[in-house]
Amino acid sequence: MFGKxxxxxxxxxxxxxxxxxxSSGGSDxxxxxxxxxxxxxxxxxxxxxxNTTETSGAQVLxxxxxxxxxxxxxxxxxxxxxxSVASDDNKVWTVKLKPGFTFSNGEPVTADSYINxxxxxxxxxxxxxxxxFFERIQGYADMQSVDPDEDGPKKAPEPKxxxxxxxxxxxxNTFTVTLSEPFAGWESVMGYxxxxxxxxxxxxxxxxxxxxxxxxxxxxxxxxxxxxxxxxSQIEVAKVDGFKGTVPKVDGVTFKIYxxxxxxxxxxxAGNVDVQTSIPIESLAAAPGDLGDRFQKSPSSxxxxxxxxxxxxxxxxxxxxxxxxxxxxxxxxxDQIFLGSQKxxxxxxxxxxxxxxxxxxxxxxxYNPTEAKTLYDQANGPKKIQITYNADGGHKAWVDAxxxxxxxxxxxxxxxxxxxxxxxxxxxKVEKKxxxxxxxxxxxxxxxxxENYLGPLYSTTGSSNYYGYSNKEFxxxxxxxxxxxxxxxxxxxxxxxxxILARDMPVxxxxxxxxxxxxxxxxxxxxxxxxxxxxxxxxxxAS
Amino acid sequence: MFRYIVRRLLQMVLxxxxxxxxxxxxMFANQDDPLQALAGxxxxxxxxxxxxxxxxxxxxxxxxxxxxxxxxxxxGDFGTSLTNRKIADMMTTAWPVTIRLALMxxxxxxxxxxxxxxxSGIxxxxxxxxxxxxLTLIILSLPIIxxxxxxxxxxxxxxxxFPPTAGAxxxxxxxxxxxxxxxxxxxxxxxRVTRASVAENLRSDYVRxxxxxxxxxxxxxxxHVLRNSLIPVxxxxxxxxxxxxxxxxxxxxxxxxxxxxxxxxxxxxxEDGPLVVGFVSILVIVFLVVNLLVxxxxxxxxxxxxxx
Numbered sequence: 084m085f086g087k088x089x090x091x092x093x094x095x096x097x098x099x100x101x102x103x104x105x106s107s108g109g110s111d112x113x114x115x116x117x118x119x120x121x122x123x124x125x126x127x128x129x130x131x132x133x134n135t136t137e138t139s140g141a142q143v144l145x146x147x148x149x150x151x152x153x154x155x156x157x158x159x160x161x162x163x164x165x166x167s168v169a170s171d172d173n174k175v176w177t178v179k180l181k182p183g184f185t186f187s188n189g190e191p192v193t194a195d196s197y198i199n200x201x202x203x204x205x206x207x208x209x210x211x212x213x214x215x216f217f218e219r220i221q222g223y224a225d226m227q228s229v230d231p232d233e234d235g236p237k238k239a240p241e242p243k244x245x246x247x248x249x250x251x252x253x254x255x256n257t258f259t260v261t262l263s264e265p266f267a268g269w270e271s272v273m274g275y276x277x278x279x280x281x282x283x284x285x286x287x288x289x290x291x292x293x294x295x296x297x298x299x300x301x302x303x304x305x306x307x308x309x310x311x312x313x314x315x316s317q318i319e320v321a322k323v324d325g326f327k328g329t330v331p332k333v334d335g336v337t338f339k340i341y342x343x344x345x346x347x348x349x350x351x352x353a354g355n356v357d358v359q360t361s362i363p364i365e366s367l368a369a370a371p372g373d374l375g376d377r378f379q380k381s382p383s384s385x386x387x388x389x390x391x392x393x394x395x396x397x398x399x400x401x402x403x404x405x406x407x408x409x410x411x412x413x414x415x416x417x418d419q420i421f422l423g424s425q426k427x428x429x430x431x432x433x434x435x436x437x438x439x440x441x442x443x444x445x446x447x448x449x450y451n452p453t454e455a456k457t458l459y460d461q462a463n464g465p466k467k468i469q470i471t472y473n474a475d476g477g478h479k480a481w482v483d484a485x486x487x488x489x490x491x492x493x494x495x496x497x498x499x500x501x502x503x504x505x506x507x508x509x510x511x512k513v514e515k516k517x518x519x520x521x522x523x524x525x526x527x528x529x530x531x532x533x534e535n536y537l538g539p540l541y542s543t544t545g546s547s548n549y550y551g552y553s554n555k556e557f558x559x560x561x562x563x564x565x566x567x568x569x570x571x572x573x574x575x576x577x578x579x580x581x582x583i584l585a586r587d588m589p590v591x592x593x594x595x596x597x598x599x600x601x602x603x604x605x606x607x608x609x610x611x612x613x614x615x616x617x618x619x620x621x622x623x624x625a626s
Numbered sequence: 627m628f629r630y631i632v633r634r635l636l637q638m639v640l641x642x643x644x645x646x647x648x649x650x651x652x653m654f655a656n657q658d659d660p661l662q663a664l665a666g667x668x669x670x671x672x673x674x675x676x677x678x679x680x681x682x683x684x685x686x687x688x689x690x691x692x693x694x695x696x697x698x699x700x701x702g703d704f705g706t707s708l709t710n711r712k713i714a715d716m717m718t719t720a721w722p723v724t725i726r727l728a729l730m731x732x733x734x735x736x737x738x739x740x741x742x743x744x745x746s747g748i749x750x751x752x753x754x755x756x757x758x759x760x761l762t763l764i765i766l767s768l769p770i771i772x773x774x775x776x777x778x779x780x781x782x783x784x785x786x787x788f789p790p791t792a793g794a795x796x797x798x799x800x801x802x803x804x805x806x807x808x809x810x811x812x813x814x815x816x817x818r819v820t821r822a823s824v825a826e827n828l829r830s831d832y833v834r835x836x837x838x839x840x841x842x843x844x845x846x847x848x849x850h851v852l853r854n855s856l857i858p859v860x861x862x863x864x865x866x867x868x869x870x871x872x873x874x875x876x877x878x879x880x881x882x883x884x885x886x887x888x889x890x891x892x893x894x895x896x897e898d899g900p901l902v903v904g905f906v907s908i909l910v911i912v913f914l915v916v917n918l919l920v921x922x923x924x925x926x927x928x929x930x931x932x933x934x
Contacts, residue, residue: 510662
C-alpha cells in the first residue's frame, strides 16, 4: 500500500550506507593479547619540549624522551640520563652524560644535543612557551629582543645573541651550565621537560626547527613515535629496541586524544581506554561504583587559593585577612563541592615538594568563626566582600560556597562572587588595579622545589604575584635559600620564609589538588605523578 | 533556467564575502587576549608575547588583519591557527567526518520523518498518529545536550551495543548512534510538517478529482499527494543543515568526533579568528549550495514553478 515511501526509505538507507561505508576499519582495533596500552589525553598544544607547558603534551614527551634527572619518592632529584650533575659553587654546573645513548633515529646523544635544544628554547623570537626556564642561565637576557619604543608599532630588533653564553661543551659527553646567580635547586629545575635534548635531525639550519619535525618528533626516550601525530585523534608510540636506560614493561602506548573528559570517562568504563589521569568532577560520584578499586587518588602539585589585593586599604590590616581565612571551612568545601577530589590546604607550598610541612598556616587556616568575628570587628573590616573568578574554569560553585561560609561566620558582612568571562579578563582588571576584591588563583609547579611556589607566588617580583604582596624580609629569605650551599640548607631557609607568610597572610590557602584517576582491568601498577602524568615505566598489562 | 543559476551564483559570491567579513569582524570585536588562552593561567612572559603578537599580526588594526587573512584566502591559504597548525590541514581531517555524520543524520531523519509523516497524515486521529505525535513531542522537548549523553550511557556503556565514542576515523557502526542523536534534532519538525502537508493535500480538489477518475489509491498518494507534500519538507531539510551544524557542536563533543562543530567551538573558545572564519567560510558555501539545490528541486517537484 505504501510502496513509494518504503522505497524512499530503502533508497535513503542505501545512500547512508554508501556515504558511511568508506571507513577504514581495523585502525581502532586493540588486540587484547598485545602488550600495548591506551592512555587518554587532550590534544597537545605542542610537542617541541621547550614549547610544551601543559599536561597532555608533557605526557607524550615523557614517553619519547629520557630526562637528565627524575625525582624519587621524596621529590629529590636523581640522575637518569645524566651520569652526574655537580657543582662546587651552585653557579657553574657540570653535567656528565651516560655514554652510549642514542636518539630513536640512531643519532648519538651528545652535549650538543642539549646545547642546541636549549639555545633554541631560550631565543626570544622563537616564542617558546617554556623559554622562561632558561632565565637563570647566563646570557639569557641578550637573546631577547627589546622593543625600542616600549609597545609601539615599530618592529622589535633582532636580539644581540643567538646562543646562551652559559652553555659550554667540554667534550661529547660533558657540558657546563653557568648560571647568572648561584642556585642550589638547579638540578631539580633540569628535570622539567623543557630541558630534553633534540637530535640534529630536528634542525633544518642552526637554530631553525625543520618543518614537520614536531609531527614526527624524535627523542632519546624508551619509546619512539609510530607514524606521525594524528592531530585530534591519536599519537602512537612503540618501544625502542635496545634502549640503554630503564626499559618500560609495555611494548607500546596509544595516546588517544579526547576533547572532553566526560567522553574519555565513557570510554574508560567501556574498556576502550586503559588509563584516565583525571576523572571529570561530573563523573566523580559514579566513579567508585563504576571502577571499584580501579578508581584511585594520588597527590598532584596544584594549589588553589585566593589572593588579597594588599595594596587596597580595606585589606591592608592583617586581622581582616586572618579573619576571612578563619571564616572559611575548607574541609566542608572539599567534601561537598569537590567530593573529596581535593584536600584542604593549610600550608603555602604543596605537599608535592621536599620541605613541605603540614599546617604552616597554623590557627589562621583553622575554621574558627568566633575568633574570625572578634578579629574582623576589631579591625573594622569591610562590610562587603567580593571574590572575583574566571567563569570559564568551573569555579562558581565553590566561590559561592565560600561566600556563604563567610556570610555565616561573619554576620552582617555581605559576600558576592563575581565571574569574569576569562582568566585574561581577570588579569587585565587586576593589572589596572581595578578593585575586584579577592582574586581566585591557582598554581601548578614546574619543578619540585619549595622555591617554585614561594618565588612566583609571593615574592615582590613574582611572575604570578597579582595581588601585590611585598615583604623585603621574605624576598631576602627566598633569595638566600636559592644561594644556599646544599638543598637541605636551602629548604631550611625557605621554610623560614614560609613562616613569614603565615604571619602576613597575603593569600588564603584553600585546597591542594589530587589526581583522581581510573584505569581498566587490562592494566596494573598504575601510578600518576604530581604533574598528572602516568608513570610509563611501572605500568603493566595484567596477565 | 541557466540565467537563473548564473544570477544565483553571482549572488553567492557577494554573500560569501559579506558573511566572512561579518564573522571576522565579530571575532575581532570579541577578542581581547588570545595569547593568554595559549598559556592557560600562567602569565605569558613579555618576550614570548611580543614575538607571538608579531607573528599573528595581533597588534594591527582590524582592517589590516582582515586584509592579511583575505589575501591568504584568495590564494588558497587558510592561514595558521594560534597553535601554529595549518588551518587547511585541520579542515581536511574535520570536514570529511562531519559531512559523513551530517549526511547520515539527514538521511535517517528524513527517512523516518517522511515515512511516519505520510502514514500519520493519512490516518489522522488513529493510534499510530497519536503515538507519533506524543513521541515527537518528547523528542522536541529533549535538548540534544541531554539526549546525547543519555544515549551514550544507555546504548554505549550499559548495553554495549555501540562504542561510546566515535573518534576521528569512525566505522559506520560507531557513527550510527551520533547520527541518530543528531537526526533527532530535526526529525520531529520534519515529521510534523510532512503530516500536516499530507493531511492538507488529501483534502484538496485535485486529489478528489484524481480519486473520482478512478485512480488507484496507491497512485493518488504516491504521486499526487506525496509530490506536492514534499515541497515544504524539502525546504525544511535544506534549512535543517544549519541546525545540524549547531547540534554537531554538542554531539561531536559528547562522542569525541573531531569535526567541524568541535573546531568551531575550539576556535571561539581560544579567540582564534582565522580558525573560526576558515570553517565558517566553508559552512557558508555549503549553505548557499544547498539552498540553490532546494530552489532547483522546487521546479522539479512542482511543474508550475519555472525559473527565468
